Amino acid sequence: MTSPTKNRPPSNKRWIVTAIPYVWMLFFFLVPFFIVLKISFSSSMIAQPPYVPVFDPFGDAWSETLEKLGTLTTDNYLRLVQDSIYVSSYLSSLWIAGSSTVMMLFLAYPIAYGMARAPKSWRATLVMLIILPFWTSFLIRVYAWISILSEEGLLNTLLTSFGLIDEPIQILSTNTAVYIGILYSYLPFMVLPLYSALEKMDDSLIEAAKDLGCTNIQAFWRVTFPLSIPGIIAGCFLVFIPAVGEFVIPDLLGGSETVMIGKTMWEEFFNNRDWPAASGVAIVLLVVLMIPIIIFQTSQARQQEAGR
Amino acid sequence: MRRFSLFNAVSLTLGFAFLYLPIVLLVIYSFNAGRSVAVWGGWSTQWYGSVFKNGQLLDAAWITLQVGFLSASVATVLGTMAAIALARHGSFVGRTVFSGMVYAPLVMPEVITGLSMLLLFVSINVDRGFWTIVLAHITFTMCFVAVVVQSRLASFDRSIEEAALDLGCTPFMTFFRITLPLILPAVISGWLLAFTLSLDDFVIASFTTGPGATTLPMKIYSDVRLGVKPEINAVCSMMIAVVTVIVIISSIMTKRQEVERERAERMAATTP
Numbered sequence: 001m002t003s004p005t006k007n008r009p010p011s012n013k014r015w016i017v018t019a020i021p022y023v024w025m026l027f028f029f030l031v032p033f034f035i036v037l038k039i040s041f042s043s044s045m046i047a048q049p050p051y052v053p054v055f056d057p058f059g060d061a062w063s064e065t066l067e068k069l070g071t072l073t074t075d076n077y078l079r080l081v082q083d084s085i086y087v088s089s090y091l092s093s094l095w096i097a098g099s100s101t102v103m104m105l106f107l108a109y110p111i112a113y114g115m116a117r118a119p120k121s122w123r124a125t126l127v128m129l130i131i132l133p134f135w136t137s138f139l140i141r142v143y144a145w146i147s148i149l150s151e152e153g154l155l156n157t158l159l160t161s162f163g164l165i166d167e168p169i170q171i172l173s174t175n176t177a178v179y180i181g182i183l184y185s186y187l188p189f190m191v192l193p194l195y196s197a198l199e200k201m202d203d204s205l206i207e208a209a210k211d212l213g214c215t216n217i218q219a220f221w222r223v224t225f226p227l228s229i230p231g232i233i234a235g236c237f238l239v240f241i242p243a244v245g246e247f248v249i250p251d252l253l254g255g256s257e258t259v260m261i262g263k264t265m266w267e268e269f270f271n272n273r274d275w276p277a278a279s280g281v282a283i284v285l286l287v288v289l290m291i292p293i294i295i296f297q298t299s300q301a302r303q304q305e306a307g308r
Numbered sequence: 309m310r311r312f313s314l315f316n317a318v319s320l321t322l323g324f325a326f327l328y329l330p331i332v333l334l335v336i337y338s339f340n341a342g343r344s345v346a347v348w349g350g351w352s353t354q355w356y357g358s359v360f361k362n363g364q365l366l367d368a369a370w371i372t373l374q375v376g377f378l379s380a381s382v383a384t385v386l387g388t389m390a391a392i393a394l395a396r397h398g399s400f401v402g403r404t405v406f407s408g409m410v411y412a413p414l415v416m417p418e419v420i421t422g423l424s425m426l427l428l429f430v431s432i433n434v435d436r437g438f439w440t441i442v443l444a445h446i447t448f449t450m451c452f453v454a455v456v457v458q459s460r461l462a463s464f465d466r467s468i469e470e471a472a473l474d475l476g477c478t479p480f481m482t483f484f485r486i487t488l489p490l491i492l493p494a495v496i497s498g499w500l501l502a503f504t505l506s507l508d509d510f511v512i513a514s515f516t517t518g519p520g521a522t523t524l525p526m527k528i529y530s531d532v533r534l535g536v537k538p539e540i541n542a543v544c545s546m547m548i549a550v551v552t553v554i555v556i557i558s559s560i561m562t563k564r565q566e567v568e569r570e571r572a573e574r575m576a577a578t579t580p
Contacts, residue, residue, distance in 0.1 A: 013479070014397060015400075017392055018393035020386065021387070021390035021406075021410075022390075024446075025406070026409070029412070031428065036420075036423060039427055049430050110315070110323070111320060111323035114315075114320040118312055118316070118320070124563065126320070129324060130327070133328075135508075136331065137507070139508070139529060140331075143334070146532070147333070147337065147536050148330060154333065184327075191323075242415055242418075245417020248510060252532065279427070282419070
């Protein structure tokens, strides 16, 4: 028998398990956003680091800190509104991400539906086959499309040899290529939530609908589709939110006509070395995405609670 | 009964063709004898040979593996702790903020995560390079680990843990003797996922890197900007091979655990 002293209620040091990841995420995830916010109110400057003011919490006297606070400006935000490149970048990112999310739904639904109806012994393999490309580098998957879509690429070679086109058409470096890239790269994010919603469905519901006189198509729209709505919502957010800020796809597949905010921010940061402007772009993007991110988080948290 | 119709078969075939054709073509053209990635010039493995003679590529690959190994290992520990906090500790002060911080990086555009991490490192005056990439990768991959482990924690019977506590185990012992063995496959899958995410990341690494630390995706990106080359196809094919092996291992493990669980359940049901 164990000694009775060991039989104490569990509570003593449990907080450490929460505290360590909590503090880590506060420091490396939450605090950085406030730093981005602060730098978005700074001015760009050729220096190291390339912005002013730089606060020094230990070296500055109070008066210095106050003086530095006075030099913070809203210029970066004014520029975001005044310079049409930013406004059009935001709008075109939202449009490209939104329309590819809708296209994705039409592309992914039949695949997820087919997976859910496949014999049970196939399903684990099918899920693995959907996940596998997601584990492969984004960059590699985008790269694979460059050699397919380019002017001397496989698609044009194929189309010309079949006599469907006379001369190569330009697909690479257009928005069409960006759409193809997004549809290709984010497909698993839409298929998996749809599949898990459809797979859970009780087949007797369909049977019942048919017994009550529904045709196959009616049974689909009245029973299957409504029950898959949680999957549709989760999938749409998983595609839409990251697609808005996408950089690799518009950069490698898009051309000069493609303006997306992730690319604009990247250029502001790496090419112009204007950190305050890049921070301003990031903060506005975050504010734009805040509502979909919060909806996504609460729906995920609710699902986890329901699963417990 | 579910009927697998012709429509289902066609949509699955087309869907998987769309997913796999580009990757298959990329791998096939890595064996092309010619320099072109569209015109077939016969089979050859010369591009694989030239990858292994390319010192820059090999250095980048070595750095990438080190970053992946270190960050995945720390992220697995932190992510598992976060999962336990979310799944077992009920409500605690700041739970909403915490779960928000765990779920947000899953959908956060990488450019924002990368920029905010970089600005943190700059403002605390850390020299950027290998270690800053590791820190950044730990932070975004631990969230994926947390989600994977949490879903496993949510699905198993808590009464076993409670029984261990009642029988005098400390929470610490209960975790290592009961909980960890049960969630181990999820923890390992979490590690593998974190490792591949780190291996694949380009955007966050580009922001947080410094002089001397070029990861493989960064090297591939700068080469791709100069034009497509069969050598890049060869590097990509090798990365795909590594990831495929990892995914197969992790799915076999999950499968084996399911089979074992079913057997244990059957035994429990038949034993009087």
